[in-house]
Amino acid sequence: MTRIPQMLDNNVRKPTALIHFERSLSVVEQKVMTLVIFHCQVAEKDEQGFYYIKKNFVREFLGWDDSKNYQRLYEAFLDIYNNSILWNTLGADRTFKGGRCRLIVSLLEPTETGQYIGFQLHPKLEPAIKDPKVFAKLKLVMLVLLSRSQYAYPLYELFADSYSRGQHSLRMPLPTLKSYLGISESCYGIFKDFKTRVLKPSLDSINTATDFQVGYETYRAGKVIGGLVFHLRKQPWQPPRLDGPWRELRKYYQQLPLPEAMESTPPLSVEEQAFVRDLEQQGLAETDARQALETHGLEGAIEIRDYVLAEIARRRGATEEIRNVGAYLARCFREGYGKKTAEERDAERRRCHAAAIAQAQQQTREKQRAEIEALVNAFHRQQTAQVEARLAALTASEREDFDQAFVRANPIWAKPYRASGLSSPLVRAAFQQFAAERLLDADQKDLVAFARAQGLSPEALNVLRMTA
Numbered sequence: 235m236t237r238i239p240q241m242l243d244n245n246v247r248k249p250t251a252l253i254h255f256e257r258s259l260s261v262v263e264q265k266v267m268t269l270v271i272f273h274c275q276v277a278e279k280d281e282q283g284f285y286y287i288k289k290n291f292v293r294e295f296l297g298w299d300d301s302k303n304y305q306r307l308y309e310a311f312l313d314i315y316n317n318s319i320l321w322n323t324l325g326a327d328r329t330f331k332g333g334r335c336r337l338i339v340s341l342l343e344p345t346e347t348g349q350y351i352g353f354q355l356h357p358k359l360e361p362a363i364k365d366p367k368v369f370a371k372l373k374l375v376m377l378v379l380l381s382r383s384q385y386a387y388p389l390y391e392l393f394a395d396s397y398s399r400g401q402h403s404l405r406m407p408l409p410t411l412k413s414y415l416g417i418s419e420s421c422y423g424i425f426k427d428f429k430t431r432v433l434k435p436s437l438d439s440i441n442t443a444t445d446f447q448v449g450y451e452t453y454r455a456g457k458v459i460g461g462l463v464f465h466l467r468k469q470p471w472q473p474p475r476l477d478g479p480w481r482e483l484r485k486y487y488q489q490l491p492l493p494e495a496m497e498s499t500p501p502l503s504v505e506e507q508a509f510v511r512d513l514e515q516q517g518l519a520e521t522d523a524r525q526a527l528e529t530h531g532l533e534g535a536i537e538i539r540d541y542v543l544a545e546i547a548r549r550r551g552a553t554e555e556i557r558n559v560g561a562y563l564a565r566c567f568r569e570g571y572g573k574k575t576a577e578e579r580d581a582e583r584r585r586c587h588a589a590a591i592a593q594a595q596q597q598t599r600e601k602q603r604a605e606i607e608a609l610v611n612a613f614h615r616q617q618t619a620q621v622e623a624r625l626a627a628l629t630a631s632e633r634e635d636f637d638q639a640f641v642r643a644n645p646i647w648a649k650p651y652r653a654s655g656l657s658s659p660l661v662r663a664a665f666q667q668f669a670a671e672r673l674l675d676a677d678q679k680d681l682v683a684f685a686r687a688q689g690l691s692p693e694a695l696n697v698l699r700m701t702a
Contacts, residue, residue, distance in 0.1 A: 246272045246374050247501075249366040251322035251330035252337075252359065253395045257416035259313060261384055262296060265377050266310045267337055268391075269295055271363050272374060274355060284342065286350040295377045308344050311351055315341045321359075323414070326399070329367040329504070335359065368503050370395035379443040385415050385432050386439040393446055397466050399503060400532020403579060405453075407461040425452070425459040433462075445471035465576055506532055513539065517560025518567075526567040534573045539563070541572020602694050606685075606701075613684050617670050624673040640668050 248271055257264060273287045280286070289304050296307075315338045322332035335356050342352035355363065372394050380386040392414065396404040408428075409419055415432070422428035437448055447469040450462045502510065506527055513523040516539075526535045542563050549555045556562050566572060574582065628636060641648040647661050656662040670679060677683060685698055 246372045247275065247366050247369040248272075248372050248391070248395075249327065249330065249362045250368045250370060250395050250399070251327035251332070251362060253370055253391045254322055254324040254326055254414070256320040256323055257388060257414060258319070259317060259416070260310075261387060262306075263310050263313050265296055265387060266292060266307075267314060268372065268377060270314075270337065270353070270355075274360070274363050279354075283354050284340070284352045285355070286352050289349055289351060292351070295374070296381070304344070308351060311338065311341055311353060314338050315353070324410075326395070327368045330362055333358070368399070370398045373445065376444055380439055383435045383439045386436040388415055389436050390440055390444060390446070393440070393448055393464065393466050396464075397446070397468075397531060400505065400527075400534075400536070402466045402531050402533055403576065404464040404466065405461065406464070407455075408459060411462065441469075445469060463580075502527070503532075509535065509539075513563065516563055517558070518563045519560070522564050522567065530567070530570070530573060534570075535567070537574050538566050538570070538572040542566050602691075602697060605690065605694055606698055609685050609688055609690060609698075610681070612688070613681050614666075616684070617674065617678065618666060620674055620678055621666060621669045625669065636669075636672075639672075640665055643668060 246268065248268060252267070252271065259267075269292055270285075270287065273291075274285055277285060277287075289307055292307055293304075315336060318334050318336050320332070320334045322330050325332065335358055337356060337359060338353045339356050340354035344351065370391060372391060376387065376390055380390055393404065396402075406414075408425070412419060412421070412428075417432070422432065433450075437450070441447055445468055447467050449465045451465075452459050452462055454460050502524075509527070509532060510520060510523040513526070514520060518526075526538070529535075530538060542559070545562075546556050546559060625633065625636075637651075641651060644651075644664055647664050650658055650661050651665070654661075656665055682695065682699060685695055690698065
């Protein structure tokens with residue numbers, strides 16, 4: 235019996251790919267999808283592949299109290315069935331190939347199922363639901379608590395997913411945030427309207443009713459608001475006593491064999507598993523590593539780990555050398571040594587961003603130089619071929635006169651030219667320049683025109699003009 239109320243406070247393992255989806259459905263349908271995912275994780279399908287979810291259970295967790303509008307419930311399932319959805323739109327779940335498909339591919343008529351709704355999952359999504367590799371830890375009770383503000387629950391899922399993956403700061407461009415919430419780009423063209431009607435009521439609900447405390451700041455893209463950076467942290471929270479949902483859970487799930495993941499610690503993500511293995515190699519017990527993740531999140535725990543490794547290297551060979559790495563790790567995780575503040579993280583991100591921009595600019599310049607160098611070489615090869623063709627067309631006396639003209643114009647090369655002709659690279663280069671100047675047409679000597687014809691970028695053309 236103790237497991238049933240605990241399920242209200244438990245973490246539903248909702249796959250990240252099924253949180254970052256094209257939210258064209260209403261919030262009611264979005265909540266029903268979360269209930270479907272929870273139900274399919276703790277229940278089994280029949281021989282025909284159908285799951286059966288109780289209508290009263292869905293009604294209670296939509297916060298509909300004693301409403302008996304079961305037709306509306308069925309319509310929510312019907313809307314999910316009728317809509318093909320684009321999943322993993324942000325690409326955060328690298329274990330799941332993004333694509334468009336329906337969550338529910340078959341739906342039984344309500345007259346055939348009585349107090350239940352029968353449905354089949356899409357075969358591509360079912361494995362990710364039953365055994366998710368990258369997921370958010372969602373509290374089932376939030377479906378009920380976040381029922382007043384239209385966008386509060388979708389935002390809660392977004393924040394819980396980010397926090398579950400160790401990202402306690404979430405940066406989102408405003409168009410991406412609107413798209414995630416199912417708001418067209420043309421709506422709320424003035425940020426103040428978006429803030430008043432969407433952002434403030436949603437964050438007020440989340441900060442009041444959930445285990446998250448969320449703040450934010452904006453950043454600009456030119457003269458307008460470009461996006462937001464949300465800062466996430468956990469706050470003390472106790473699940474409320476909700477008789478309706480508790481009653482339905484007890485009646486409905488009491489006899490079901492709950493999977494081990496619902497009764498014990500939720501499985502770690504791939505990144506968290508790698509982090510725990512690394513700490514074990516450093517001498518920290520797995521339980522302590524898991525506690526560090528629970529307390530600090532993946533990002534904070536990594537910062538502390540890196541601080542410890544830097545301290546070990548700094549003190550090596552000194553009188554205060556760290557000899558018991560595992561014990562020192564445990565102490566730093568317990569005290570939070572090395573964990574960055576939000577301001578420090580922002581400053582580091584700005585430094586990394588500036589360094590990335592500088593590196594990208596340097597790479598662009600190097601690529602541009604290489605592009606120009608290759609083009610100039612191609613231009614000279616073409617000129618050489620054109621000069622050779624013109625020289626070949628000269629008569630013997632014309633060629634002799636031309637050679638004499640070269641010697642008179644370049645007396646420094648007269649002796650080596652008479653001695654060995656064009657065998658010397660320096661003489662050959664001087665002769666080529668002389669011949670090109672006198673034998674070729676103006677357009678054949680125009681390097682910029684050649685570059686433009688070869689499709690050189692406007693930026694590289696400007697550089698070429700300055701250096702030509």
